[in-house]
Amino acid sequence: MPRRSYDQYCAVARALDAVGERWSLLIVRELLHGPRRYTDLHADLPGVSTDILASRLKQLEGEDLVERRRLERPANATVYQLTRRGAELRPVVEALAGWGLDALGEPRPTDAVRTHWFTERGPSGEAAARTPETAALPGA
Structure with missing residues (x-):
């Protein structure tokens, strides 16, 4: 499925091209707490299908917002974590949380x-x- 774009030369539109798909900012919200395994992300995002979660993680990786990292033994697991650019979304997520708090x-x-x-x-x-x-x- 091709990625949708607003096709507008506008910083807001480009930002939404990167994180505007459903579930994307909620994945970022989860990763702001630190690296997470796929199963943990899925557990803390009730309602997201495994296909959508995998797709959004891949999209966020393509935008250089999320990266996969293999943990060494004894953990021997793969985790997802925010890149430096992804971590820069913290004030955006916090602003949305503050804005939505009254509602x-x-x-x-x-x-x-x-x-x-x-x-x-x-x-x-x-x-x-x-x-x-x-x-x-x-x-x-």
Whole structure:
């Protein structure tokens, strides 16, 4: 399947060409926490099919945002990790998280929840965990 493009000479359009496909930024969100095995990525991205996950990882590799690395023994596993360029997406993901925070509301019965998904920046600039339990607290 050929990659879609906006075919616009615009930095926003080019950025979306790289990370605008469904699941791409969520994969980046997961990898911002460090290298992950494919099975761990799949487990923490409920709803993504294995075909789509593999396809998005390949696309992100092609954009030089993600790289595969083979761990030495005893782990002897392959992990995916962000490249330097991929790690530069951290402020983008954090900005989207901050922007979406007001619309988050209460979890729906069908929503998957992972504690590491709920983060925001506190007044000191440090990341503070925001879970469904703490989100309801005053000042959270």
